[in-house]
Amino acid sequence: MEWYEEFRMNFPATRNQIYVNMAYFNPLPTNVIKAMNALMDEVNHGIVNKEAWKKDQPVIRDKLSQLVKCKPHEIAFTKNTCEGLNIVAQGLTWKPGDNVVVNDQENLSNVFPWLNLREQGVEVRILKARDYRLPLDHIMSIVDRRTKAVAISFVQYGSGFRADLASLGSQCHALGARLIVDAIQGIGVLKFDAKNWNVDAVACGGHKGLLAPIGVGFLFCKEDLLKELHPAFVGPSAATQVNKATDFSLEFTSLTDARRLEYGNLNYVGLAGLKAGLELLEKAGIERIENRVLRLSRLLDSGLRELGYRVISPSIPEEQSSLVVLILPDPDDFYNYLKNHKIVAMRQKLGTIRFSFHAYNNDEEVYRILEIAANYENRSV
Secondary structure (H helix, E strand, C coil), X not given: CCHHHHHHCCCHHHCCCEECECCCCCCCCXXXXXXXXXXXXXXXXXXXXXXXXXXXXXXXXXXHHHXXXXXXXXXXXXXXXXXXXXXXXXXXXXXXXXXXXXXXXXXXXXXXXXXXXXXXXCXXXXXXXXXXXXXXXXXXXXXXXXXXXEEEECECCCCCCECXXXXXXXXXXXXXXXXXXXXXXXXXXXXXXXXCCCCCEEEEECCCCCCCCCCCEEEEECHHHHHHCCXXXXXXXXXXXXXXXXXXXXXXXXXXXXHHHCXXXXXXXXXXXXXXXXXXXXXXXXHHHHHHXXXXXXXXXXXXXXXXXXXXXXXXXXXXXXXXXXXXXCHHHHHHHHHHCCEECEECCCCEEEEECCCCCCHHHHHHHHHHHHCCCCCCC
């Protein structure tokens, strides 16, 4: 049995339909469900063993650090991507006249945290994409010495455009700007290298490429940035208590690693699921996963173009991802047409149809999508 066939066996959602909607919500694999149920079953029987649950946390940080190419102590657990981005946005020290660069292709989760800084006198520069693309020179055209951060997605949710983070990170650092990345549409299906790409922070939810449940994610925060951040929220879990001086004065020494960005109880059930999802990815291997999803998406991309569809995803290999996106005259009609043929894709609010792959997808599914698409008549824009 090939590795991807074994991988696919963990996903019951693939048995009676073609599921190409990973970029919205990944169906949970059976080992993830089993891991979460085991913890909940303990609580159901009155066993609340937080110390045992906490022992899994270093293991999960280590697995995430291997996936992102960073150090385990640079990983903090979060609820979702937006929380991680807010931690960075509110943790940096801003001065009036500083600016942050975002773009008009971003999911609102990577826009609102930066717009919220305007009250502090921060200029939010919003770059307009060129035909759904964000070339390096175009981004850097509005970055200057007062740019404190450039916030961008690894893969754009609306078009599938993959950013050249290595070149962007290098040029941002040359001007003293931090590179902050929303990576939820890429991590788990594409290789990532925070260290060599000069990425300062990565926010990612678990419910897509990482195969985890909704409500759990992580934030990678580079060591030197971690020292600079001032957490907007603190709690007992983020500090080592030293001495209670008075009823209302507590001396404490903050942790120096990324745990200082966490506070209160974590989502232990979600972390159990995240650990199981990471184990599945680890067994498959991220390089094999990337090769597979890119091959499938390119196969679908070229096939749809040949059929006359308007594909807005990049045609340049280095910019392609596991997402393929179409514009149609009536996306609702096409979405329902696909649904009637048991193809689960995404009808986006942007007026597009998005297909997105993980390693459980296969060639036969792509050919079936193309067969169904070939019989759809109202496809010209």
